[in-house]
Structures are given as structure tokens and as C-alpha cells.
Amino acid sequence: MSQMIAEVILPVSFCDSLSYAVPDEMMGQIAPGCRVSVPLRGKQKQVGVVFGFRAMQEENYQLKEISELIDAKPIMTEQQLKFWKWLASYYACKTGEVMMAALPTGLKSEDAYKPKFESVLRLSESYCRPENLESLMASLQTKAKKQWQVLRVFLSQEDFHSQCDFSDIRLRKADLLQNEEVSPAALKALIDKQIFIVEQEEVSRLKPLQADAPSEICFSPAQKKAYDEIYQSWKTKEICLLHGVTSSGKTEIYTQLIKEALAKNKQVLYLLPEIALTTQITQRLKKSFGSQMLIYHSKCSMNERVEMWQRILKADGPLLVVGVRSAVFLPFSKLGLVVIDEEHEISYKQTEPAPRYHARNAALMLAKIHGAKSLLGSATPSLESYTKAREGRYGLVNLTQRYRDMQLPDILVADINEAKKKKQLQAMFTPLLVEKMQETLQAGEQIILFHNRRGYASILSCKECDWTPHCERCDVPLTYHKQSRSLRCHYCGKPYALPAICPSCGKPMLLSFGFGTEQVEESLHQLFPQARVARMDTDVLHERAALEQLIASFEKREIDILIGTQMLTKGLDFDNVRLVGVLNADMMLNQNDFRAHERAFQLMLQVSGRAGRKGRRGLVVIQTRQPDQALIQRVLHHDYKSFYVDAMKERFTYSYPPYYYLIDVWFKHREQAKVAQAADYFANILNPLFPDMVFGPFEPAISKLRDVYIRKLTLKISPKQSLLKIKDYLCGLQSHLQKDPLTRQVQVYFDVDPF
Ligand code: ADP
Ligand code: ZN
Ligand code: ZN
Numbered sequence: 001m002s003q004m005i006a007e008v009i010l011p012v013s014f015c016d017s018l019s020y021a022v023p024d025e026m027m028g029q030i031a032p033g034c035r036v037s038v039p040l041r042g043k044q045k046q047v048g049v050v051f052g053f054r055a056m057q058e059e060n061y062q063l064k065e066i067s068e069l070i071d072a073k074p075i076m077t078e079q080q081l082k083f084w085k086w087l088a089s090y091y092a093c094k095t096g097e098v099m100m101a102a103l104p105t106g107l108k109s110e111d112a113y114k115p116k117f118e119s120v121l122r123l124s125e126s127y128c129r130p131e132n133l134e135s136l137m138a139s140l141q142t143k144a145k146k147q148w149q150v151l152r153v154f155l156s157q158e159d160f161h162s163q164c165d166f167s168d169i170r171l172r173k174a175d176l177l178q179n180e181e182v183s184p185a186a187l188k189a190l191i192d193k194q195i196f197i198v199e200q201e202e203v204s205r206l207k208p209l210q211a212d213a214p215s216e217i218c219f220s221p222a223q224k225k226a227y228d229e230i231y232q233s234w235k236t237k238e239i240c241l242l243h244g245v246t247s248s249g250k251t252e253i254y255t256q257l258i259k260e261a262l263a264k265n266k267q268v269l270y271l272l273p274e275i276a277l278t279t280q281i282t283q284r285l286k287k288s289f290g291s292q293m294l295i296y297h298s299k300c301s302m303n304e305r306v307e308m309w310q311r312i313l314k315a316d317g318p319l320l321v322v323g324v325r326s327a328v329f330l331p332f333s334k335l336g337l338v339v340i341d342e343e344h345e346i347s348y349k350q351t352e353p354a355p356r357y358h359a360r361n362a363a364l365m366l367a368k369i370h371g372a373k374s375l376l377g378s379a380t381p382s383l384e385s386y387t388k389a390r391e392g393r394y395g396l397v398n399l400t401q402r403y404r405d406m407q408l409p410d411i412l413v414a415d416i417n418e419a420k421k422k423k424q425l426q427a428m429f430t431p432l433l434v435e436k437m438q439e440t441l442q443a444g445e446q447i448i449l450f451h452n453r454r455g456y457a458s459i460l461s462c463k464e465c466d467w468t469p470h471c472e473r474c475d476v477p478l479t480y481h482k483q484s485r486s487l488r489c490h491y492c493g494k495p496y497a498l499p500a501i502c503p504s505c506g507k508p509m510l511l512s513f514g515f516g517t518e519q520v521e522e523s524l525h526q527l528f529p530q531a532r533v534a535r536m537d538t539d540v541l542h543e544r545a546a547l548e549q550l551i552a553s554f555e556k557r558e559i560d561i562l563i564g565t566q567m568l569t570k571g572l573d574f575d576n577v578r579l580v581g582v583l584n585a586d587m588m589l590n591q592n593d594f595r596a597h598e599r600a601f602q603l604m605l606q607v608s609g610r611a612g613r614k615g616r617r618g619l620v621v622i623q624t625r626q627p628d629q630a631l632i633q634r635v636l637h638h639d640y641k642s643f644y645v646d647a648m649k650e651r652f653t654y655s656y657p658p659y660y661y662l663i664d665v666w667f668k669h670r671e672q673a674k675v676a677q678a679a680d681y682f683a684n685i686l687n688p689l690f691p692d693m694v695f696g697p698f699e700p701a702i703s704k705l706r707d708v709y710i711r712k713l714t715l716k717i718s719p720k721q722s723l724l725k726i727k728d729y730l731c732g733l734q735s736h737l738q739k740d741p742l743t744r745q746v747q748v749y750f751d752v753d754p755f
Contacts, residue, residue, distance in 0.1 A: 003056050006030065006066060008038055008048040009084070009095050011108060013354070014738070016088060016095040017051050021063045032081060033074025036066045037110065047109055049099060051081060070110060075313065077333045079369045086365055092663070092727045092750040093354040101355055102329035106306035113306040117200040119173040121154070124197050128166040136195070146186035151195075153179050173198065205304045206311065211290025217256050223249050226399045227256065233395025234373045239364060241343070241389040242377045244399030245408060245638070246609025247573070250377045251281060252403075254339050255288055257375065262292060262318035266336025266372075270322045271363055273345040274298060280573050281341075282322060289320050296323030296330065299544050325350060325359030328366055335370035338363050343376040343385055344602055346595070349755040356751045360385075379609060380602040380640065383647055387658045409580070409611040409618030411636045412436075413627045416584070417465075427523035428515060433581050433621045434527065437561070440619075441531055445578035446554070447561045449524075450568055450607045451517050452588050459590050460511045466625045467504035468590045469496060475654050477590045479701045480511075490592040491714060493698020520563050520583060528561070536564035566603055568610070578618060580611040585624040585632060592701075594656045595755070597631055601643050604635045655693075657753070661717040664751040665730065667697070672709045678737055678746040679711040685733060690715060714754075727752070 004022040020038050022030060030036070032050050040046040045067065084102065088095040099108075106113030127133045140148035154171060176182055190196045219227060226242065230253070233240045244250045254270065261268050272281065274297065282295055294308055312319065313331040321327055325348050340348075340360050348359040360376070367374040376385055376394070389396035402408060414430035424431045440447050460480045461468040468477045471489035478487040478496055487496040502509045517537050524533045536550055554562050557576055562568070588600035604622065612618020624632055634643040652659050665682055669675045679697035686694045696713040703710055717726055730750060737743045 003027075005054050005056055005060055005063065006036070007051040007054070008036060008066070009051050009099050010038070010040060010046055010048040011100045012040075012096045013094050014096075018048075019060065019063055021056065021060070021065045022053070023065050026066065026069050029072065030066075030069050031074050032078065033076035035070040035075060035107070037068040037070060038066050039064050045110070049076060049081075049103070051095070075107060075309075075331070077313070077331050079333070079335075079366075080329075080331055082369050083328075083362075083366055086369075087355045087357055087362060089724075089727075090361075090365075091355045091357050091752050092731055093356070097354040101326070101350075101353070104305035104309055105302045107309065112302070114303055115202045116205050116303065118203050119198050120170050120201045121173055121176060121191075121196045121198060122170050123154075123166050124194050125167065127195055130166070133166060144186070144189070146183045147190055150176075150182050150186045150190060153181050154196075205301070205307050206294070209286050209290050209293055209295075212287040217252055219252070219256075220249065220401075220403060222399060222401045223253055223403070226397050227253050229397040230257070230375065230395070233397065237393070237395045238368060238372075239374045239376065239388075239393075240395035240397060241381060241385050242375060242397050242399065243381050243386070243389075243640070244377065244379060244397075245402060246379045246606065247402045247406060248379075248399040249403040250341075250379075250399065251284065253399075254341065254375065254377065255285065257337060258285075258320055258339065259288065261337040262289070262320060264336060265318050265334075267312075267315065267318070267332050267334050268320045268337045268339070269327060269330075269332065269335060269363065269366070270320060270339045270341065271327060271348070271359060272322065272324065272341050273347045274324045285320070285322055292318055293320040293322060296321055296327040297544075298324055298326070325357075325362075328357075328359055328362045332366070332370065335367060335372040338367040338372055338374040340364075340374065340376045342378055344378045344380055344382040346599065346755055349753075351751065351755065354749060356754070358753060361753075380605050383598055383644065383651065384658045386644055387648070406612065406614070407617045408638055409608050409620045411608060411620040411622060411638075413632060413636060414621055414623045415627045416623050416625045426527060428520060428583055428623075429523070429527065430621075430623050433623060436579050436619060436621055437528065437581070440579040441528060441560055443578065446557065446559070446574065446576045447579045447581065448568060448577055448607065448610055449520060449561060449563045449581045449583060450565075450603070451520055451563060451583040452566050452603060459592055461586075461590065462502040462505060462507070463510035464502060464507045465505035466586055467502055469499070471496075474594070475650065476594055476596070477592050479592045481701070488699075488701075490701055491594070492695040515584075517563050517565065524561060524563070531560040532558065533561045533563065534559045536562060536568060568607060574610060575614045577610050578612060578616065580607055580618065580620045582607065582620070582622040585622050585635075586626060589629070589631065593755075594651075594654065597650070598647055601631055601635060601647075605638065605640075608635075655716050655718075659719065661719070661723055661752075662754055663715045663717065663726070663730070664754040665713040665715065666747075666749050666751065667711040667713075668708050668747040669745060670708055674743060674746050675709045675711050678743045678748060679713060681737060681743070682713055682733055682748075686713075686715065690717075693717065 004027065005019050006022050007017040008020055009017045030050060032052055034050050035047055036050055037045045038048055084095055084098045087098045127136055137148060137151060140151065154176060177184060191198055230240050230242065242250060258268050258270065285293060296308060309331060312321065321330060340363055343360050350357050364374050388394045412432065414432040416430060419425045419430040426434055437447055459468065459477050469487055470477050471492065471494060473494060474489050474491040476489065476491055479490045481488055485498060487498055499509050517535050521533055521535050524531065534550060553559055555574060582604055585600065585604065588603060589596055608620040611620055622632065622635065626632065630646055651657065667675045667679045683694060683697050693716040694713065697711045700710055700712045717723060734748045737746060737748055
């Protein structure tokens with residue numbers, strides 16, 4: 001009888017781990033972090049990861065045994081196992097769900113990963129003798145000139161010296177074929193005659209990155225001061241927030257800090273939002289770090305992911321991983337520094353599937369597990385991070401000057417309503433913006449036009465005055481439900497009738513959903529027929545190559561006006577952009593989301609930051625119908641602090657984060673009655689426990705998807721309550737539902753800190 005039980009994490013969503021008996025012959029070889037193959041639900045082979053061990057008790061005698069130990073050495077680090085546990089606990093999901101997201105597909109099943117082989121050529125043994133080779137060359141030179149040429153190229157490729165053995169020459173077939181003098185037919189003939197022997201060799205898919213001659217970083221006095229303050233804050237705190245205006249040289253500071261961490265033989269994780277990875281930042285980092293750096297993005301293939309995983313697992317020297325949010329799952333063993341660039345970016349939050357984690361918060365926990373220091377950077381910090389910095393939980397370092405004392409751009413407001421009244425609006429352009437565009441084009445400088453239409457299709461406004469109906473309880477614009485032609489609050493579910501008369505201007509309510517980037521492009525062609533115009537939106541977002549090409553051609557000044565959505569704001573550094581236009585600031589403010597104002601402020605300041613990074617001072621024109629709106633005024637004055645105070649007041653009044661925690665509970669099933677039953681079960685128990693803090697259950701904007709009915713319930717949790725206890729309680733309700741035959745099939749899951 002075996003003495004030990006292993007807790008095995010399996011890719012399932014019904015439990016954290018399952019217990020299996022460890023066969024005696026595996027003892028001494030099996031360790032936490034090793035993969036094993038186990039029987040599960042009748043299936044004989046399911047790959048899992050060993051989490052830990054405990055002693056066998058009498059009541060465990062019926063446990064099934066582990067069938068096979070896959071790894072001689074763990075494929076995960078101890079720190080990762082801790083991290084998985086934390087993720088499952090914080091985000092109220094199962095460790096198995098974390099495993100599904102965290103392990104590359106190639107490691108989740110035994111044989112998914114395929115090593116890459118390439119054909120390599122060598123000379124057959126008999127021709128390695130110089131006398132044989134010489135006579136072969138002589139005969140080929142007269143009878144088969146092309147084959148002779150191939151052989152000559154082969155022999156001249158490697159720089160071998162006279163005493164070198166010909167059998168040492170090995171050349172990739174693909175490389176040889178690159179040479180113009182090599183005819184594929186002649187090469188094939190040499191292979192057929194067995195003069196060349198072809199062998200398959202395993203090669204890495206990870207292309208080595210080349211470092212340039214590293215340029216010394218020479219800080220400006222402001223940068224040096226910020227750099228010193230970061231180290232100072234790390235003496236007493238683990239996390240430091242660098243609040244530096246756009247183009248203040250934050251990236252250069254990160255670069256220096258990374259160099260120093262690597263010099264101490266540490267690993268570094270540098271997180272970036274997906275889109276920023278395609279841009280110049282990686283080029284800049286590559287110059288400094290070359291082969292010490294790995295780039296991890298969402299378009300890496302399954303096999304590349306496995307190779308990167310193994311490379312990091314085996315790394316014993318310094319290593320920099322520049323990656324998107326899922327890079328937090330890589331097997332670091334000695335992280336010394338975590339840099340989270342653009343920490344305010346909402347794309348750090350994963351909403352689907354579980355774990356619904358926020359990569360910034362997860363990376364901070366990962367750093368804590370490793371005892372590493374963290375640096376958050378942004379020109380427009382999230383309210384969450386800035387609050388923690390103000391409370392003294394994070395260090396706070398300000399960098400208020402641009403590098404080389406470039407001035408921040410001059411921001412002007414153009415009143416859309418006034419232009420409309422005076423009949424001066426040309427399509428969606430105010431006279432001020434048209435005039436500035438004209439000037440910029442004449443000077444041969446470039447323009448970025450920003451138009452954010454994310455989610456706008458479900459938010460309606462009065463065609464006459466742009467008034468948008470809001471929920472009185474939640475302070476967010478109402479969502480328009482097409483099917484029922486009614487309005488509903490996306491947070492509390494309260495329904496509202498569609499008004500016949502606009503309460504703001506008194507005219508009959510005509511619906512308007514605004515305009516899209518295609519219309520902007522068309523209007524530009526009419527206004528400036530000579531200008532070269534391009535559009536950067538979700539269509540190109542999915543095509544990494546197309547996006548890179550667009551950025552490159554804008555850099556090369558082949559485009560005069562670039563129209564784009566929020567992706568334009570992310571860390572792009574163009575030299576020749578003089579003017580940035582924000583086409584409709586109101587549309588950004590009218591999102592059905594309590595973070596709309598925060599995001600609008602961030603987007604406007606970030607996109608403004610693209611103007612005038614080199615040379616002359618940049619100019620920004622913001623078009624709006626509410627020029628006196630407080631938020632617009634904050635943007636005009638680059639006034640983050642006042643924006644912060646305003647925004648926090650609202651968050652307090654309506655009990656939103658960072659004052660309160662939010663947890664969304666989602667219910668999904670094909671039968672409407674069952675979804676309702678499950679959701680009501682939660683609501684009936686939670687309502688008396690958290691009076692006034694349970695919202696719903698209600699139908700979300702998309703209430704039915706692929707024949708599955710969806711209900712949602714939101715819980716606001718006061719900071720005085722224990723988040724952990726509440727999550728445990730919710731998980732208890734969830735498992736209760738899953739035991740009831742009537743509701744067992746209803747999918748219930750939680751979104752902690754939803755976006
Ligand atoms: P941020 O990340 O704050 O937006 P960057 O690091 O991109 O700012 O810096 C803005 C520009 O100034 C970049 O073109 C960068 O190369 C340049 N720059 C910043 N600091 C230095 C420095 N110390 N030496 C040389 N160039 C610098
Ligand atoms: Zn109106
Ligand atoms: Zn509401």
C-alpha cells in the first residue's frame with residue numbers, strides 16, 4: 001500500500017485539485033510542479049500538475065493511483081504554484097481554471113508540443129577525404145557546372161581553415177538555397193547521388209534578438225531625480241508609482257532600472273498593453289538588451305510558447321521578458337523587478353475566460369511572492385493606483401517635465417454646438433479644427449485624429465442637443481435595447497421608457513448613434529483631397545503585420561492624417577505629429593460604464609501626448625458640446641490632481657471602486673427559467689445580508705447569446721467587510737447550486753473587480 005497522496009491540479013472547473021495515491025515506484029522522483037497522467041471520469045489519461053503531498057489515511061485507501069509521471073523535473077516553479085493558488089482565491093475561481101489559462105497548450109497534453117526540425121547538409125564520408133573531394137570537383141567542373149557551383153558555395157560558406165576536417169561542415173539546406181548561385185535542381189542531384197547527406201536537426205523557434213552598440217543613458221536632471229526617488233521609495237516600500245507626463249522619458253528610466261536588475265543576475269518582467277508591443281518600445285529595448293530579452297505576445301504560436309516556457313524555466317542567468325498580460329504566467333524563478341508600463345490600461349483586465357484577472361494586480365502579487373520590487377508607470381494613473389500611492393501604500397514619484405524641456409501641447413477647445421448654430425460645421429469638423437489642419441498640412445507636418453467609438457452603438461443621444469439619458473441610481477448612461485426599443489441601466493437593471501420629447505431641448509426625440517471612423521475618412525477626402533489619409537481601428541488591430549506596416553508608414557511620413565480609435569494612444573512616439581484632434585469628447589464621456597470619465601480623461605491626455613514630442617510645440621483641438629464640463633477643463637490644464645479629486649467624489653457618492661469593491665455574478669443556461677431560478681436563489685440570500693448593495697439580477701445588454709440566456713447580479717462591498725469571507729460565501733452558494741439537480745447545469749461564475 002502506498003504511503004503518500006498527491007494533490008493534483010487538473011484542467012477542470014469543478015474543483016481545485018483531486019487526490020491520487022502515489023505508486024511506490026514514483027516515490028523519490030515525483031515533486032510539486034511535475035506533470036502526471038491520471039485517470040479521471042472514466043478517461044484513462046488526463047494531464048495534471050502535482051501541487052503537493054500528504055500522508056495516506058485509512059479512509060483514502062480506495063483512491064486511484066497516478067498512472068504515469070511525465071516529467072523527471074518540475075516544469076513549474078514553487079512560486080508559480082503559490083501564484084496559481086492566490087489567483088484562484090482572489091478571483092474566486094478554481095485552480096484548474098488557472099492551470100487552463102496559465103499552461104501553454106503544448107504542456108497541457110502529453111504530445112501536443114512538436115519540436116522543430118530542419119534539414120541540415122553534410123558531405124558524405126568518402127568525399128571528406130581531400131583526394132576524393134578534389135577529383136569529384138574536377139569532374140563536376142567539366143561535366144556538371146551547376147553542381148560544381150553548389151559544392152563550391154557549400155565549401156566556402158563555413159570559414160574553416162586548411163587543417164579543418166570537411167566532415168565538420170554542416171549547413172542548413174534552407175540557408176544554402178538562399179545563395180543565388182545555388183540551383184535547387186543541382187542540389188537535389190547532389191543529394192540523390194549521396195554526395196550530400198541530409199539530416200534532421202532540432203532547432204529553436206525563438207529568433208535570437210540582436211543588441212546594438214548600447215548607447216549610454218544620460219539622464220536629464222529631472223530624470224535623475226525621479227530615478228533616485230524610485231530607489232529611495234524602494235527602501236521602505238515594494239511598489240512605486242511613477243507618474244510622469246507623456247514623453248517625460250519614463251521608458252529611459254525603466255531601461256536603466258532593468259539594466260541594473262539584470263546586472264545583479266535577476267529576472268525582469270516588463271508588462272505592456274498588447275498593442276504597444278508592436279511599436280517602437282520593443283525596438284528600443286531590443287537595442288539595449290538583445291539576446292537577454294524575450295518578447296511574449298498573444299500571436300506567439302503554441303510551440304513558441306512551450307520553447308519560451310522551457311527557456312525561462314532553465315534560465316540561470318539574467319533575463320528580461322517583455323510581454324502582454326499573460327506573461328505573468330511564465331515560470332520565473334528569481335524575479336528582481338517588475339515594470340508595469342501604462343498601468344492604467346484597461347486591456348490589462350481579462351474578462352473571459354477565468355481567471356478574470358487584472359494583470360497589473362496579478363503582477364504585483366507575483367513580485368511580492370518573489371520578493372521583487374515593482375514599478376508602475378503612467379502619465380494618467382488609474383484611480384486605484386493613485387489612491388494607494390496617496391495613502392502611502394505605494395511610493396509616489398512625479399516627473400512633470402518632458403524630456404529636453406519640450407512643452408506639453410497647447411490644448412484648445414472647439415464648441416460643436418456653437419459651430420452648428422452658426423452653420424459653420426463642415427461634416428464633423430469645427431472651423432477651428434479645419435483651420436489648424438490646414439496650417440499643419442501646409443507646414444508638411446502630420447495630424448492624428450482621435451475618434452473613440454467603442455460601445456457607442458448602444459448609447460443613444462438626442463440628435464438635436466446630444467442629451468443622453470442616465471440612470472438616476474448609478475450615474476451611467478442608459479443602454480438602448482434594440483429588440484424592445486427600451487432603455488435600461490447596465491449596472492442596476494432598472495428599465496426606463498424611451499422619452500418622446502427630449503427633456504433637455506424640448507424637441508421631439510430623434511435618436512442618434514453618432515458617427516464612425518469611416519465617415520470621418522470620407523469627409524476628409526472631400527475637405528482635403530490632396531491629403532493622404534489612413535485609418536487605424538479594430539480591423540487592423542487583429543492583423544499584427546498590417547498594424548506594424550501602418551505605424552511604419554506613418555513614421556516615414558507617407559501618411560498625412562491618421563484617424564484612429566483608442567489604440568492610437570498607446571505609447572507611440574512619432575517625431576512629426578504637430579496636431580491632434582479629438583473629434584467628439586462627449587461620445588467618450590457617454591459610455592455606460594462608471595469608469596467612462598476616468599477613461600476619457602486618460603485617453604484625451606494620452607492622445608494629446610502624441611503631439612509635439614520633438615521640435616515645435618504640439619497643438620491639440622478637442623471638439624465638444626460641453627466646453628465648460630469640468631473634465632474638459634481638467635484636460636485643458638493637464639490637471640491630473642483636480643481630475644482625481646473630482647472623480648473620487650463621484651466614486652464615493654455612488655459607492656464605486658476604489659472606495660467599494662465590486663463582484664459581478666454571472667448566470668448562464670439554455671433555459672430561461674433555470675437561469676432565473678439560479679439568479680433568484682443568489683439574490684434572495686444575498687439581499688438581507690447586504691441591504692442596498694445587491695443589484696439585480698437583471699438582463700445585461702446582451703441578454704442572450706447563441707441560445708444561452710444570461711443574467712447578472714452585482715455586489716458592492718464596503719471596505720469594512722472581509723472580501724475573502726464574502727468570496728468564500730459566494731463560492732459556497734455556487735457549489736450548493738451545483739448540487740441541486742434542478743440548477744446543476746446552470747453556469748455560475750464570478751468576476752471580481754469587473755471592468
Ligand atoms: P515616455 O515613456 O515618458 O513617454 P520616452 O521615454 O518615450 O517618454 O521619451 C520621450 C523621448 O525622449 C524619446 O524619443 C526618448 O528617446 C527621448 N529621451 C528620453 N530620455 C532621454 C535621455 N536620457 N537621453 C536621450 N533621449 C531621451
Ligand atoms: Zn435634445
Ligand atoms: Zn442604475
